[in-house]
Amino acid sequence: MKIVVNGEQREAAESLTVAQLLDTLHLRSEQVAVEINLKILDREDFLNWNLHDGDKIEILSFIGGGSPT
Amino acid sequence: MNQDPLLIAGRTFHSRLWVGTGKYQNFEETRKAIEASGADVVTVAVRRVNITDNKSENLLDYLDPKKYTVLPNTAGCYTVEDAVRYSRLARAAGVSDLVKLEVIGDERTLFPDTAGLIEAAKILIAEGFVVLPYTNDDPIVAKKLVDIGCPAVMPLAAPIGSGLGIRNPYNLKIIMETVNVPVIVDAGVGTASDAALAMEYGADAVLMNTAIAGAKDPLMMATAMRYAVDAGRLAYKAGRIPRKLYATASSPIEGML
Numbered sequence: 001m002k003i004v005v006n007g008e009q010r011e012a013a014e015s016l017t018v019a020q021l022l023d024t025l026h027l028r029s030e031q032v033a034v035e036i037n038l039k040i041l042d043r044e045d046f047l048n049w050n051l052h053d054g055d056k057i058e059i060l061s062f063i064g065g066g067s068p069t
Numbered sequence: 070m071n072q073d074p075l076l077i078a079g080r081t082f083h084s085r086l087w088v089g090t091g092k093y094q095n096f097e098e099t100r101k102a103i104e105a106s107g108a109d110v111v112t113v114a115v116r117r118v119n120i121t122d123n124k125s126e127n128l129l130d131y132l133d134p135k136k137y138t139v140l141p142n143t144a145g146c147y148t149v150e151d152a153v154r155y156s157r158l159a160r161a162a163g164v165s166d167l168v169k170l171e172v173i174g175d176e177r178t179l180f181p182d183t184a185g186l187i188e189a190a191k192i193l194i195a196e197g198f199v200v201l202p203y204t205n206d207d208p209i210v211a212k213k214l215v216d217i218g219c220p221a222v223m224p225l226a227a228p229i230g231s232g233l234g235i236r237n238p239y240n241l242k243i244i245m246e247t248v249n250v251p252v253i254v255d256a257g258v259g260t261a262s263d264a265a266l267a268m269e270y271g272a273d274a275v276l277m278n279t280a281i282a283g284a285k286d287p288l289m290m291a292t293a294m295r296y297a298v299d300a301g302r303l304a305y306k307a308g309r310i311p312r313k314l315y316a317t318a319s320s321p322i323e324g325m326l
Contacts (some may be wrong), residue, residue: 006117023280024119031127033290040161057175058117060158064090064099065114065144065278 001053012051019046021057033060073302074272077251078199078220079177082138083266084109086298087253089278090128099129102281105291112140112169112276115159122277133165140201142169147182154191156198156255168193169223170204179229179256185209187217192217203255206240208247217247222248223276226267227257230279238270245271261297266302269309 003012005021012021018041022029034041035058041049049058075082081137087110093099103111103287111132119125132139141159143239146152155170172189174182181204189198203223211222224244227233234257235241245252251273258264267275275298282292319325 004325006120008120025118027118027120028127029224029302031129032164033160035158040157043161058100059120059318061118062113062139062141062159064093064096064128065112065142067258 001051003051003054006057006059016051017047018049018051018057021051022067024044025059027059029060031061034058035060043058073306075251077201080138081108082274084295084298085274085302086264086294087112087140087274087276087282088291089276090132091278092282094126096131098287099128102291103132103137103288103289106281106320107295109136109139110276112142114136114144114161115141115155129282138167139165139278140167140169142203143171146171147173149185150191151190152185153192155187157195157196160198161193161243165199166197167199169201174238181205181225186210187213190214190219190246191217191276201253206237206244208240208243211244211252212247216249219250221251221253221273223253224308225256226254226263229256231257232280232283233257234259235266235270238266241267241272242270256304261293264294265297265301265304268298269304271305274298278325292304 001012001014014045018034029043029046037056075085084107085106085293086106088103088106089112103295141151141163143155146155152172159168170190170297172182172185176181183205186202186204193200200219201221201223202219204210204297206224214222222230226235253274253276254267254272255276258280280288281294
């Protein structure tokens with residue numbers, strides 16, 4: 001299936017969960033927020049949330065910031 | 070200074086200098102500068118993670134959660150919708166309901182859109198967020214933000230990153246006299262004397278990023294800011310002498326030949 005992760009199209013295996021996706025991207029679930037088709041997930045749902053063809057996934061985290069630049 | 074804690078929404082902070090984490094060369098420099106500043110509140114931004122570089126590190130690995138309160142901001146948000154969305158993402162990415170709310174009105178000045186700010190604050194407070202709003206040096210807006218439930222206000226000293234220092238000390242003083250919550254002067258500080266002045270005026274804390282990160286020696290400036298904020302706070306509490314036009318001798322006349 002095709003999914004879009006942070007604006008980038010990717011081919012993914014069927015029945016991929018959010019937790020598995022984070023794993024393949026070497027991201028730690030406790031350091032990120034995940035939004036799927038504009039819905040923000042609870043961290044507890046990462047493990048069992050199945051991704052679907054066409055899902056638009058945003059993965060965000062904290063970066064250095066001020067006072068913005 | 071631990072006998073003089075800062076209380077906001079049931080939380081206790083021991084440093085009155087808060088710092089941003091942007092514009093540093095790397096995370097190690099960020100960590101060292103924060104440590105030198107003595108700050109226990111650090112602001113961060115929320116952005117897409119780098120999914121192409123597996124080795125990219127996370128800022129959170131450099132911020133001991135036992136030492137620091139991470140305060141996410143909504144920097145870069147120009148609409149109420151974006152500010153609300155980023156606040157929710159920040160809450161999902163982190164561990165607390167704290168947000169430094171910014172709704173930016175204009176790219177050139179980065180001044181807040183105060184109408185949008187109040188609207189976004191209302192939405193987020195209803196959702197249980199603890200909203201610390203980055204606002205203009207406008208006492209009326211500050212009052213409105215407190216009235217809708219903000220437990221502190223963060224008026225600017227000058228445009229973000231400008232280093233101009235406090236442009237309108239009288240408005241800041243009016244804000245401090247108008248609201249019954251902590252006032253944190255945010256943005257525009259250029260050097261140590263600016264931070265000391267803000268504290269001498271009666272600010273409860275000062276938040277800065279560029280003044281430290283952009284200095285030739287960020288670690289040294291972080292230390293300078295720490296002393297400046299402490300000095301300003303102590304001077305405020307000690308109570309300065311009144312200004313007089315003419316001299317008053319401090320050595321006695323008595324006993325002179």
